[in-house]
Amino acid sequence: MTAFLMSLRDTFQVGRFHLIRAVRTWTVVFLCAVYMLGAGGVAWSFRGLIGKLEQSAAELLRVPVTDTPGAMVEILRGREELQSIMSGLIPDDTLLDWALSLPVLTIPHFWMALVLLPFIAAVIGAEVISPGIRDRSLRYELVRTGRLELMLGRWAGQCVLIGLGTTLSVLPPLVIGEFFMVGQPFGESLSVLLGMTPPLIAWSLPFLGLGVACSQSTANTNFARLFALFGTVSTWIAFGVFQTDWMVRKAPWLVDILEPLLPQSYIESLWGPGLVWVLPSVILLGLGIGFALLGFPLFARRNL
């Protein structure tokens, strides 16, 4: 028990030092800027799309066109017409009602984050270990702790940084909704966006783990980034292939074994009212640790 607690303490300390280093080297600022720019870009693009749709609708209804969008879309949010159109895309009535109750900018924020976050998390994860292998600075840290604690501590520290970036990424859609659109409910948007943050953080963890695994396998950070991106793309391709009838017919056992290990298998479960995201998030956390351990056998034997 004491050994377990000591190991846990070491992991916590490594994670803490990883955070302090990120603050000292301004990495945290860069990271948060990347997250906020991504979220801002998505929200701004969607604002433009809403603007175009509203302009067309205004011309059709013979009312003045506005430069600032949002008035019409807020009216449509509660109408039956939109519900009947969307029911084709979301057959589940409860899910449909919930989705239509969300402020308009929160929906693209969530779904675009599901697409973008894996790549950002994988690239960030690739920089966790390999620079230390390259400049051999890891040796000094490993005098005081084990390799597993070092790797998991840095993974955990990076998780906190990703959590911070994901949380701060709610600001751009809020600012755009409040100052560059009309009729957007600030308080409701804030609570919905904050509610979406934990599942998004959980969604990043397996890809962060993939990046950390790549980072352990090479001293070249660029290679590690490349491997991590390749790995992330591969999971999407594999997920697509496993969805095909052909694959299910030809190698059902392979689909049965590998599909549950793909984070994408849980993507839809993260989207829903209440706490439906909790169970898939626990699985994604497990996948995150599991993926990070993929590179550990190599790292454990590496001559530092």
Next chain:
Amino acid sequence: MNQIVLAALSLLVGLVLGGLGPRSEVRHLQKQLEEQPDGPCVSTVGADLAALMGGRNRGQQAPQRSPLGDREPAELAEMNPEAAELVESMTDEQERMEEGIREELSSGIGEEEQELARTALELRRAQARAALVEDARPDETQMETIDTAVKDMNDSLLALADEMAEMLDRGEEPTRRDAMAFAADALDTMLVAEDEMRSALDADQIEQLDEGALDPFSYVGPEIIDVLGGMGEQ
């Protein structure tokens, strides 16, 4: 940390192994479903159903020959009560649908069209108000005056529409003069509303505005659709 690593790995192994059974069961059932033959059904329910329904359609001739033997509807109903019951419920359903269609046609504007019209008016009002706010940037007092003018206009229009509906309720046909008076009152109400909106803004603000942003027709509320829809049913 070994324990945490073991816990995570156990979770993943459990996920894979625990899911193997249910997943293969689902696949097996799907396969069974796909393998169901497309050939003729050995049950006589379908044939009896067709024969019973054919017997009820007096305008059409019943099938001349059945591979299962020609039988009278009463005989079929006795032999296959499930099919008879099904036909009964289908006939009731069809009668209800026909009645619904007849009602829909006689009521003039359907519920769906009314809902669309409500949405269109709601969208027009929201967009016109947004354009007014964007171009004229009225302060709180000005906005309050404009909102009051719009509310008064909609109240007056509703009162006029109600008056017309009551007249129709009493079975009175509005004369040409009545119709002209209603139209004049409605236009007057709108002109008053526009004047009030204009008076709330200064000359510079009005100059900045798109003409449509002060058009009182853009501010007509969706509530009037309910009254007008009711008139269509008279």
